[in-house]
Each structure stands twice: as structure tokens, then as C-alpha cells.
Amino acid sequence: MLLSPYTVKRICTPILSRRTAARFGSLAREGLILQSASSNVYENLAVEDWIHDHMDLEQKNVLFLWRNSPTVVIGRHQNPWTECNLHLMRDKGISLARRRSGGGTVFHDLGNINLTFFTSKKKYDRMENLHLVIRALKSLQPDLDVQATQRYDLLLDGKYKVSGTASKLGRTVAYHHCTLLCSADSSLLPVVLRSPYDGIHSNATPSVPSLVKNLSHAYPSLTCEAVMDAVAKEYRFLYNDKPNIHVVHPSDEAFFPGITQKIKELCTWDWIYGKTPKFDIQKTFQIFHKGIVVDGHLSISIKNGCIESCSLVLPSHWLSEQSCSELQDSLVGSKFCPREIIFLVTTLLRSCPDEEDVHTKWNMLCETLVSIM
Structure with missing residues (x-):
């Protein structure tokens, strides 16, 4: 050069x-x-x-x-x-x-x-x-x-x-x-x-x-x-x-x-990333699981590159409100980046009951989150 x-x-x-x-x-x-x-x-x-x-x-x-x-x-x-x-x-x-x-x-x-x-x-x-x-x-x-x-x-x-x-x-x-x-x-x-x-x-x-x-x-x-x-x-x-x-x-x-x-x-x-002006994400998504299509909605507010608030809406028959609440609450305060979200969900899975179906669903939700980052 x-x-x-x-x-x-x-x-x-x-x-x-x-x-x-x-x-x-x-x-x-x-x-x-x-x-x-x-x-x-x-x-x-x-x-x-x-x-x-x-x-x-x-x-x-x-x-x-x-x-x-x-x-x-x-x-x-x-x-x-x-x-x-x-x-x-x-x-x-x-x-x-x-x-x-x-x-x-x-x-x-x-x-x-x-x-x-x-x-x-x-x-x-x-x-x-x-x-x-x-x-x-x-x-x-x-x-x-x-x-x-x-x-x-x-x-x-x-x-x-x-x-x-x-x-x-x-x-x-x-x-x-x-x-x-x-x-x-x-x-x-x-x-x-x-x-x-x-x-x-x-x-x-x-x-x-x-x-x-x-x-x-x-x-x-x-x-x-x-x-x-x-x-x-x-x-x-x-x-x-x-x-x-x-x-x-x-x-x-x-x-x-x-x-x-x-x-x-x-x-x-x-x-x-942290100097990004505050922004919001409103996203509907679909997850294909065990032959059925599950519709979901995600609402996130991001400030200084971190998740300030998070709302995750899914059919209660697919994932309980308690599990949804636990997942979305854990996301608040984390950096809006794939590495951190994957680490957070992996850590959360280790601490939750050893239910294979719940683990599978949380992993699928994690993939959905990472896809928008």
C-alpha cells in the first residue's frame, strides 16, 4: 500500500x-x-x-x-x-x-x-x-x-x-x-x-x-x-x-x-455496539416442532447495546408461562449479541429441571433470538 x-x-x-x-x-x-x-x-x-x-x-x-x-x-x-x-x-x-x-x-x-x-x-x-x-x-x-x-x-x-x-x-x-x-x-x-x-x-x-x-x-x-x-x-x-x-x-x-x-x-x-442509540424490535416468528407450527411474538427494547426489557409470547400449551417468564427475565441486562445469549441460555439450561422437552424448546428459542442479532 x-x-x-x-x-x-x-x-x-x-x-x-x-x-x-x-x-x-x-x-x-x-x-x-x-x-x-x-x-x-x-x-x-x-x-x-x-x-x-x-x-x-x-x-x-x-x-x-x-x-x-x-x-x-x-x-x-x-x-x-x-x-x-x-x-x-x-x-x-x-x-x-x-x-x-x-x-x-x-x-x-x-x-x-x-x-x-x-x-x-x-x-x-x-x-x-x-x-x-x-x-x-x-x-x-x-x-x-x-x-x-x-x-x-x-x-x-x-x-x-x-x-x-x-x-x-x-x-x-x-x-x-x-x-x-x-x-x-x-x-x-x-x-x-x-x-x-x-x-x-x-x-x-x-x-x-x-x-x-x-x-x-x-x-x-x-x-x-x-x-x-x-x-x-x-x-x-x-x-x-x-x-x-x-x-x-x-x-x-x-x-x-x-x-x-x-x-x-x-x-x-x-x-x-454499546453506543448504538436505543432501539426496539417487534418480531413474530414460527417454530416447527414435532410436526406442528408454533407461532410466537418477541418484543425487545435495547439500550446501550443491552436488553432493557423483553417480552416473549408463546402458546401456553407449548411452553408454560413460568418457563417463558424465566427465560425472558434472564435475558434482561444481557448484551444483545449471539455469544452472550448462547452462554446465558446454556447456563440457564444447566440450572433448570432435567426435562428434555423444555431443553429442546429453549434451544429452539435461543436459535430464533440469535438469528436476529
Whole structure:
């Protein structure tokens, strides 16, 4: 994922310890270009947080270039259960991450470039950044028809979205980040960003579906490496060709003191799932058992990613009200995730009377619950 050496000079140097900050002082007051050597989404998102929190952006602008292994990244105020296919992602080993900025859900892989523009809040200008990206693309393909929209997306041929955008505004500093679809897995992208879950009622920020297309599918010369080179070159032009690209290793404390804790926070269940705005699930379901179809209804309220209340309605001749009550009461307070529900039901089965029929029915209900998570 390194940029080609004929375009820019790389200096792989630790940054931003007190000693190193002084070394970059005069350069940073104008412009600084950083490129991540990592494809770990949590590490790269942590770099964004670190720069936002620790760098003096009043006197310098920073461009951060990064790519990730397959990941779905949701916005700060989004609900992963309504935004993506969590079952498919678990099966294929695709990560889920929640970023600090708002905006919609995006799919990342090594064919998708991420660009983060850091400035002071008063210099923040998303449209100016997008125009820089457009100039970079046109330097590679002059007849390319790509335009910025009022939603701060980039459209190819007036139809296909090739870049999504989001931002975070602090008290005095800000950043704007956008994606660029160069050669992402176009067969995987649409299916992982399609939620299969129904019956969910949520006030979380929804994504706006769009037609997408890879730049390289339209123009094979627009590879990730070529595009990153062009963007870096265009950014350098703003500062009289002064900023070189500095390759950084996000997990190294010598580069970013204290970043390990930021990475850990972004990996936690409490952040990825627990920050989901409160939502409810109303679901009717059927269970086929011993030649008969049993109709059931499930009502769950979820707050901070945990089950706040649960109501399970089943025919009393199939499962007693006492058994239903015991099961639903045990679910309250647990995390809304398959692993925890399976563990909880397994533990509950060990403590209940050794009745094979009851165990079978509870296991079937457990499978129903897991199917909506």
C-alpha cells in the first residue's frame, strides 16, 4: 500500500514526541502528509483521534492517507443492526468499527482509499478538499467526469458514487475524511451493506443508499497507488511542494504516545455496539416442532447495546408461562449479541429441571433470538 517512490520522497520517522515535534516544527506549520503503514481499521481510526486531540492544528494542516483490510465502518450515531449484515460479516471475518464522526456506513478494503484532512475549525472547508481530490483525479484522467454534490459526495458520470464523506468538528480543530473507491470488492460491498434484519424501530442516523462504482472499472489506470500519489502531489502543491510523505506505524507508542489506549477503546464492544442509540424490535416468528407450527411474538427494547426489557409470547400449551417468564427475565441486562445469549441460555439450561422437552424448546428459542442479532 506504499506510494510509488518516483513521485514523493518518504521519510519513515517517529513523530510527535516532544523531540520529534520540534524536528517537524517548520514543516508542520505549513502542511504535513502522513501515510499509515497499517491496514488495521482500529489503529487508523485511533491515529485520527490522536491527531485531533494532540496536534496543534491552528498553525498546520495535515493530510492522512490510509487503507484498511475488509471492514464495515459505521457513523457515530448509527445502528449496526440496521446498517449491515452482521451474520455475513462474522462468517467472512469482516470487522465492524464505529468512528467518531457522523455520516453513513461504508465498506473498506484495500481497494478503498481513505483521506483525512485536518485543519483548525476556522479553516475547515469540505468542498475545498473535494475539489483538491477532483484535481488529482483529473491530473491522471483529464476526461474523467467527476463532480462534488451538495451532500459532499463525489459522483462519477453524474450517477455513481465513488466517494462518501464525514467530519468531526471540535472546539478549535476539525477534520474531514472521505473515501475513494478505486478497486474495492464490488461483489461483497452491496451485500454486507444490506441489513437482513426486520422489525427494528430505531431513531439512529440511517445511511442513504447510492449506486456505486470503482474508479478503476471506468479507467483501469486509476489504481489506489496512482490515485494516492496524485492526491499527495496536489496537496504538496498547496505548500510549494514542501511536505514529504511520512510513513507512520499507528501502534507504536514512540510515534503516538498514548495511542494504545485509544486503539483499545475503539475495539471494545461497549464502543462498537454499546453506543448504538436505543432501539426496539417487534418480531413474530414460527417454530416447527414435532410436526406442528408454533407461532410466537418477541418484543425487545435495547439500550446501550443491552436488553432493557423483553417480552416473549408463546402458546401456553407449548411452553408454560413460568418457563417463558424465566427465560425472558434472564435475558434482561444481557448484551444483545449471539455469544452472550448462547452462554446465558446454556447456563440457564444447566440450572433448570432435567426435562428434555423444555431443553429442546429453549434451544429452539435461543436459535430464533440469535438469528436476529
